[in-house]
Amino acid sequence: QTAAPAQQDPTAPNPAPVHPELKGVFEDFGGEAGLTALMDEFMVVMLADPRMRPFFENTDQPRVKRQLVEQFCAILGGGCTYTGRDMKSAHAGLKIDRADFNALVEDLQVAMDRKGVPFRSQNKLLAVLAPMHREMINR
Numbered sequence: 001q002t003a004a005p006a007q008q009d010p011t012a013p014n015p016a017p018v019h020p021e022l023k024g025v026f027e028d029f030g031g032e033a034g035l036t037a038l039m040d041e042f043m044v045v046m047l048a049d050p051r052m053r054p055f056f057e058n059t060d061q062p063r064v065k066r067q068l069v070e071q072f073c074a075i076l077g078g079g080c081t082y083t084g085r086d087m088k089s090a091h092a093g094l095k096i097d098r099a100d101f102n103a104l105v106e107d108l109q110v111a112m113d114r115k116g117v118p119f120r121s122q123n124k125l126l127a128v129l130a131p132m133h134r135e136m137i138n139r
């Protein structure tokens with residue numbers, strides 16, 4: 001049995017803009033296996049954070065982690081294809097403000113530190129994620 005394809009809004013900005021020049025950053029993250037381990041840690045950090053827990057405690061966490069691995073792998077030129085929803089649809093109705101966005105980025109930084117991702121590569125990823133904030137912040 002196959003899942004129904006995710007609804008994509010063809011007019012929405014690309015949720016996984018590929019940056020082939022970041023392939024070295026992808027390697028610094030440990031490739032797809034490294035990203036998988038990172039997302040496990042990221043979810044642990046967020047569920048322990050009272051600011052983020054309410055957003056994620058009742059989600060299908062394995063699926064969200066898988067979509068994040070795919071998305072980051074695609075963005076970092078790792079050759080994955082992102083099959084999830086566009087960012088606006090995925091976050092619609094979640095009531096995310098700027099403080100929530102910043103808190104999530106902080107948790108991602110904690111997870112990247114714990115996984116030993118070099119600071120410079122952390123910042124390269126964050127630089128491509130930052131402009132996406134308009135898609136998620138909706139209050």
Ligand code: HEM
Pocket residue numbers: 006055056059060064067068071083084085086090091094096100101102104129130132133136
């Ligand atoms: C650059 C920042 C972000 C990126 C790249 C991102 C990426 C994603 C992706 C790829 C998904 C899965 C989409 C799908 O299911 O098809 C997702 C879902 C989700 N995101 Fe984000 N996200 C970001 C920011 C945030 C923020 C700031 C919050 C809340 C504070 C948040 C909360 C969630 C939640 C709760 C889900 C699961 C929604 C559901 O299960 O229906 N995200 N995100």
